[in-house]
Amino acid sequence: QFNNYANLAYTDATLKLEVNKDLNFTIAAQGGIEGGNGQGNSNVFTNANLGNVSSNFVGAQLGLNYDIFSLQLGYNNIWGGENAYGGGTIVSPYTYQLATDPLYTTGWLLGMVERSAGSAYKIATTLNLLDNNLQIGPSYENFATYVDPASYEYDIQIVYTVPQIK
Numbered sequence: 001q002f003n004n005y006a007n008l009a010y011t012d013a014t015l016k017l018e019v020n021k022d023l024n025f026t027i028a029a030q031g032g033i034e035g036g037n038g039q040g041n042s043n044v045f046t047n048a049n050l051g052n053v054s055s056n057f058v059g060a061q062l063g064l065n066y067d068i069f070s071l072q073l074g075y076n077n078i079w080g081g082e083n084a085y086g087g088g089t090i091v092s093p094y095t096y097q098l099a100t101d102p103l104y105t106t107g108w109l110l111g112m113v114e115r116s117a118g119s120a121y122k123i124a125t126t127l128n129l130l131d132n133n134l135q136i137g138p139s140y141e142n143f144a145t146y147v148d149p150a151s152y153e154y155d156i157q158i159v160y161t162v163p164q165i166k
Contacts, residue, residue, distance in 0.1 A: 004042050006053040006091040008034045012102065014061075026063035030076075030104065032056070034090060051085035055117065061104040068129065074104030074122040078112055087146035088117035107141040108155040116147035135159045 001007050012030035019025070034055040036043050045053055059076040080088020092113045095101040101113045105120035112120055124139035137157045144150050 002037060002091065002093050004044050005037055005093055006034050006055075007037045008032060008090075008092070010102070012059075022067045024065050026061070026065070028059075028061040028063070028104070030057075030059040030061075030102070032090075045085045045091070051083050052081070053091050054080040054084040055088045055090050056080065057090060057103070057112075059104045068127060068132075070126045070128075072104075072122070072124045072126075074124070075119070076103050076105045076112055076121075077119045078117040080117055084117070086116040089113075089115075089147070090117075105141055105143075107139070107153040108157060109153060111141075112143065112145075115143055115151070116145045118143065118145035120144065130160075131163070133161045133163055 010032035012028065014026055014028040017025045017027070034053060036046065036053040045051060055078060057076060057078040059074065061072060061074040064071045078088055078090060085091070090113050092101055095113060097114055099106055099109060099111055101111050103112055105112060105122040120141060120143045122139060122141045124137060126135055126137040128135055135158070139155045141153045143152065
């Protein structure tokens with residue numbers, strides 16, 4: 001519940017299929033629905049004549065993990081009603097511009113919450129080296145949005161964990 005913004009119901013699930021100790025596959029799905037919160041002029045979006053908060057979204061993710069390498073393919077689709085804010089954009093005041101929302105296609109800089117409704121896909125790989133202390137993770141995200149122009153993002157994340165420091 002985002003007071004005077006929206007109410008959000010969200011769910012996700014992941015199934016891990018192990019082939020052997022080095023190889024496994026993952027299948028994940030997510031979905032949600034969001035509607036306005038607040039009556040009349042107490043809703044921020046309605047009060048500013050930006051439209052009603054009305055969003056639906058689904059996502060799927062497939063993963064392959066083999067020893068030190070992983071590959072993830074993610075997809076999200078977000079839509080709303082005719083008079084919906086941003087064509088059905090998800091309203092998330094606590095994750096906006098932080099790239100921390102749980103959508104499968106969120107990039108390192110931005111995700112669908114910062115853009116508008118539409119669809120997106122993400123391809124991400126990770127290479128784990130030095131006893132899994134060094135992770136190198138390039139990714140590509142493509143956003144086909146209704147209100148904002150289509151865009152894409154390339155990221156690379158390098159994380160090193162010093163094993164002697166807990």
